[in-house]
Amino acid sequence: xxxxxxNISIKDIAQFTGVSTSTVSRVLNDNGRFSDETKRRVLDAxxxxxxxxxxxxxxxxxxxxxxVGVIVPDITNEFFSKLVLGIENYxxxxxxxxxxxxxxxxxxxxxxxxxxMEARGVDGLIDLGGVAGEIAKSFARKVPVVYIDRRPNMTxxxxxxxxxxxxxxxxxxxxxxxxxxxxxxxRDHRDLSTMNQRVNGYFNALNEYDLPIDMxxxxxxxxxxxxxxxxxxxxxxxxxDFDGIFATSDWLAVGALKALEVYGKKVPDEVKIVGFDxxxxxxxxxxxxxxxxxxxxxxxxxxxxxxxxxxxxNEESHQSVQVPVELVRRETT
Amino acid sequence: xxxxxxNISIKDIAQFTGVSTSTVSRVLNDNGRFSDETKRRVLDAxxxxxxxxxxxxxxxxxxxxxxVGVIVPDITNEFFSKLVLGIENYxxxxxxxxxxxxxxxxxxxxxxxxxxMEARGVDGLIDLGGVAGEIAKSFARKVPVVYIDRRPNMTxxxxxxxxxxxxxxxxxxxxxxxxxxxxxxxRDHRDLSTMNQRVNGYFNALNEYDLPIDMxxxxxxxxxxxxxxxxxxxxxxxxxDFDGIFATSDWLAVGALKALEVYGKKVPDEVKIVGFDxxxxxxxxxxxxxxxxxxxxxxxxxxxxxxxxxxxxNEESHQSVQVPVELVRRETT
DNA sequence: ACCAGATGAGCAATCGATTGCTCAAATCCC
DNA sequence: GGGATTTGAGCAATCGATTGCTCATCTGGT
Numbered sequence: 210x211x212x213x214x215x216n217i218s219i220k221d222i223a224q225f226t227g228v229s230t231s232t233v234s235r236v237l238n239d240n241g242r243f244s245d246e247t248k249r250r251v252l253d254a255x256x257x258x259x260x261x262x263x264x265x266x267x268x269x270x271x272x273x274x275x276x277v278g279v280i281v282p283d284i285t286n287e288f289f290s291k292l293v294l295g296i297e298n299y300x301x302x303x304x305x306x307x308x309x310x311x312x313x314x315x316x317x318x319x320x321x322x323x324x325x326m327e328a329r330g331v332d333g334l335i336d337l338g339g340v341a342g343e344i345a346k347s348f349a350r351k352v353p354v355v356y357i358d359r360r361p362n363m364t365x366x367x368x369x370x371x372x373x374x375x376x377x378x379x380x381x382x383x384x385x386x387x388x389x390x391x392x393x394x395x396r397d398h399r400d401l402s403t404m405n406q407r408v409n410g411y412f413n414a415l416n417e418y419d420l421p422i423d424m425x426x427x428x429x430x431x432x433x434x435x436x437x438x439x440x441x442x443x444x445x446x447x448x449x450d451f452d453g454i455f456a457t458s459d460w461l462a463v464g465a466l467k468a469l470e471v472y473g474k475k476v477p478d479e480v481k482i483v484g485f486d487x488x489x490x491x492x493x494x495x496x497x498x499x500x501x502x503x504x505x506x507x508x509x510x511x512x513x514x515x516x517x518x519x520x521x522x523n524e525e526s527h528q529s530v531q532v533p534v535e536l537v538r539r540e541t542t
Numbered sequence: 543x544x545x546x547x548x549n550i551s552i553k554d555i556a557q558f559t560g561v562s563t564s565t566v567s568r569v570l571n572d573n574g575r576f577s578d579e580t581k582r583r584v585l586d587a588x589x590x591x592x593x594x595x596x597x598x599x600x601x602x603x604x605x606x607x608x609x610v611g612v613i614v615p616d617i618t619n620e621f622f623s624k625l626v627l628g629i630e631n632y633x634x635x636x637x638x639x640x641x642x643x644x645x646x647x648x649x650x651x652x653x654x655x656x657x658x659m660e661a662r663g664v665d666g667l668i669d670l671g672g673v674a675g676e677i678a679k680s681f682a683r684k685v686p687v688v689y690i691d692r693r694p695n696m697t698x699x700x701x702x703x704x705x706x707x708x709x710x711x712x713x714x715x716x717x718x719x720x721x722x723x724x725x726x727x728x729r730d731h732r733d734l735s736t737m738n739q740r741v742n743g744y745f746n747a748l749n750e751y752d753l754p755i756d757m758x759x760x761x762x763x764x765x766x767x768x769x770x771x772x773x774x775x776x777x778x779x780x781x782x783d784f785d786g787i788f789a790t791s792d793w794l795a796v797g798a799l800k801a802l803e804v805y806g807k808k809v810p811d812e813v814k815i816v817g818f819d820x821x822x823x824x825x826x827x828x829x830x831x832x833x834x835x836x837x838x839x840x841x842x843x844x845x846x847x848x849x850x851x852x853x854x855x856n857e858e859s860h861q862s863v864q865v866p867v868e869l870v871r872r873e874t875t
Numbered sequence: 876a877c878c879a880g881a882t883g884a885g886c887a888a889t890c891g892a893t894t895g896c897t898c899a900a901a902t903c904c905c
Numbered sequence: 906g907g908g909a910t911t912t913g914a915g916c917a918a919t920c921g922a923t924t925g926c927t928c929a930t931c932t933g934g935t
Contacts, residue, residue: 270921336720595892
């Protein structure tokens, strides 16, 4: 607040209009009794003096800040940035502003950020891909929380996630329908709820189509194309037989594709691949990757909607919403 | 604020300790005089009662919120999300939290967001790629503003931008050094400062290497690979002769590449291309695109540093910082 | 003309923390 | 020992808005 000129407060409006601050406040909030004449004069003064309500003062009094905090592991990850967009797009028109904390998957910072935002009086929190959703446990939290993407290990939480199970199912089904009978699965090495759900879909699809389930077909790697590439290279060198790969994340698919290319395996002729996420590069690699699209924008919007509902109705619903996914057929199947 | 249990305030600490709120406040801020004994007892009480300062109240009194607002056209654009990361990474450790408003290039929302954030008492604002930097003009703004990427049309502003001139120069130089003598330039149709600077670099490189400048070699399109693709197709159909393209944005390069592929022009043998931005897909198209890397993270950090300096020293410096760029050689040159 | 109820508006407390000012007690200096 | 200075701590105003309560005036019904 530079610009020496003191801000205009309701006191100024009151003085200018010749009424009390209470009346000004009541007119401004259309709450309480006042004559049309008074109203007009107050609003005139507001206009004339260029009054803008001091949100801080209002918040202090009402204990409501019209702001929500978003904890995001990595804002530069397009998955998360689309979620953030969805959240912001829902919150802004409703008068809520969005705080961002980027935690870089750092548990310390995650918890600290939550404390920080709570101290600032956010009305609610949205946790994207929280490492373990420990937020609720470690803190005597005072505000509603909605989790996106990763289910915290607790029962009573509001969670928005993709329909990962169906995603895993249709991905596998696509491979099967294109003739694959020996399908490898590449997954994150961590035991994330999302991954587990996708893997379940994979199992059930195999089952449904009378294909054997072989735990040796499941490979856990860290999520990076390099890890996937070297993993698939090893598999190729081992002489293991396979004709399809379900990569539970597109980066894994990209790495797998690279390995296959290096070893001269034709995609999709000899090996077919389905990824997950529908990240941008899937459309630019050659061949373009068939994948399962997640509707992050809708997920973000939904999370925000549930959070604001919970804030405004002051109730804890603890729903669990699954946002539909969609198979995007491209050139690897 | 659900959870009926009233929050602990300094008043509670005061009561518990048997001192006044003033003393508590002074101990907490290590500001003023008090005995070691008092200090110990106050801190004990703070610990025991689990007191957390109410940031709202503090802000109301001190007129400082330790928050900054960021206006971003499109958070899902990797260029912007990296800037945001840089900003957050600098602000967080300094105790500042970051508000995000996504404007979708909508001027209305841009101005409204600024007003909104100012009303919430942000200590400063960072405007990313502001459509025209009208913020300063239209509002009697009260807080310092730093612009990133696009120079507002006013002289006294703090601006962080890439060294676009040098970028344009080295991009063109790369093409020339690889034997091109007839270099097309694809640029955004709008008159953005960034584009103009890159074009100037292009001109000067041509000049430096004694190549003619031909205004007919400059093509203005809207920034999308589709627009670039159809533009380059038209050029190819017209029979125009050229052996190099400097695309002032990678998406334009991607589109150009596509058009050349469709028309059977070999890249880099017959035509060489250099893009700008170093977006992710440049590494995944075939051939991989040579481009000019912008260091968004540094730009974001720098912007945040300048903003916080300006906030804390309560001075307006109005610097203009150019962040170095770097040529990334890949397969299109 | 009188009383009940409706209407318009102000007083003052409150949200939680900060800070200028005051004042008593402790310490110091000569 | 007496005046000057330092030290420790509290009072009360303030930041800007909200809101329960009070009160005077007005309206209407009989």
